[in-house]
Amino acid sequence: MMMRPFTLGVCALACAVGSASAAEKKYGPGVTDTEIKLGQTMPYSGPASAYGVLGTVELAYFKRLNAKGGINGRKVNLISLDDGYSPPKTVEQTRKLVEDEGVLAIYGTIGTPTNSAIHKYLNSKKVPQILISTGADKWNDPKNYPWTMALYPSYTMEGRIYGKYILQTKPNAKIAILSQNDDAGRDYVRGFKEGLGDKAKSMVVAETTYEVTDPTVDSQIIKLKASGADTMFNMSTPKFGAQAIKKVYELGWKPTTLLVSVASSIAGVLEPAGLEASQGVITAVSAKSVGDPLWNDDPVMKEFVSFMKEIGQEGKLTDAGAVTGYISAIMMHKLLEACGDDLTRENLMKKVASIDEPTLPMLLPGIGVKTTPTNFSAFHTLRLQRFEGKGYVLFGDPITD
Structure with missing residues (x-):
């Protein structure tokens, strides 16, 4: 009879320890001890x-x-x-x-x-x-x-930074816009125009979009060049970004080109487009670029x-x-x-x-x-960088939106 309280005590202690262990580990789906x-x-x-x-x-x-x-x-x-x-x-x-x-x-x-x-x-x-x-x-x-x-x-934030940059450095720019016809494209373009402010309506002289299923954007680039624009906001994904840069170069068009970060890869976009064609391209960035001598x-x-x-x-x-x-x-x-x-x-x-x-x-x-x-x-x-030679070169100070 004397053993019963002791036995109950041991059980209570074991249960308490078990509960503490369970409390220490909480697992959702897909998680185990290993x-x-x-x-x-x-x-x-x-x-x-x-x-x-x-x-x-x-x-x-x-x-x-x-x-x-x-x-x-x-x-x-x-x-x-x-x-x-x-x-x-x-x-x-x-x-x-x-x-x-x-x-x-x-x-x-x-x-x-x-x-x-x-x-x-x-x-x-x-x-x-x-x-x-x-x-x-x-x-x-x-x-x-x-x-x-x-x-x-944020695409909108990045777009605003480009708009502010153009407003400060080329206040009389004639701007052509290429964008993907989806939420990403619309966010980028909205932000870009917000950055231009009240001057957006007069500065933007041509806009066109493409579908992700389109084979090329050659016809869009030809249309934009015909507008007489001297600045281009290129909102595209890698395949189309490379096509656009290459076509601009082939047409002999030399606009100041702002290339969104999602299509700014040297290996994935600029090299396929051609390094000569990519000279001077400007993009916003949050990360270090491989090949920039600054980080050697x-x-x-x-x-x-x-x-x-x-x-x-x-x-x-x-x-x-x-x-x-x-x-x-x-x-x-x-x-x-x-x-x-x-x-x-x-x-x-x-x-x-x-x-x-x-x-x-x-x-x-x-x-x-x-x-x-x-x-x-x-x-x-974010910070701005320009493609020069075989790599990007940072310029200006960090820009907080």
């Missing part, structure tokens, strides 16, 4: 296949991280599926990742039309759609879409170059997408690490809503990443 499962879709094929390098770099980053022990003893299993930059395919592949694979989060998916196709679905399922690679304004809406956040400068002795640049060689992607060193993927993987690594043993979708989004990184490897000095529960826009400052 694994964190993430999903994404990438355009490894199709009209935007140049962006596939982001997925290649992100996969390699986590593979290397796993070889070193992973995150808090857990290996990151990133499942990266091809969507061909086709929204219906994105929906199909994302459903597979969420419903069949049971991933913790959808991470890093590229593109405005592709992410738009899964936006409502993922929020209705309360699945994080995070660090996506698109700068459309719609991703910064934590009140209505609390599960979505992008890791890319920079330890961070040396580490990135070493990483790219290690994963067999030395040929993509000057591809801006490779740098974007690298920064994204580091940010995802930090978020998962910050979650500790509370690897639930809810806690992951809490960390997403409170990022405060004054800098990250490969970001330019003065540019950091910061979010709050009411503002998921991660970037607030």
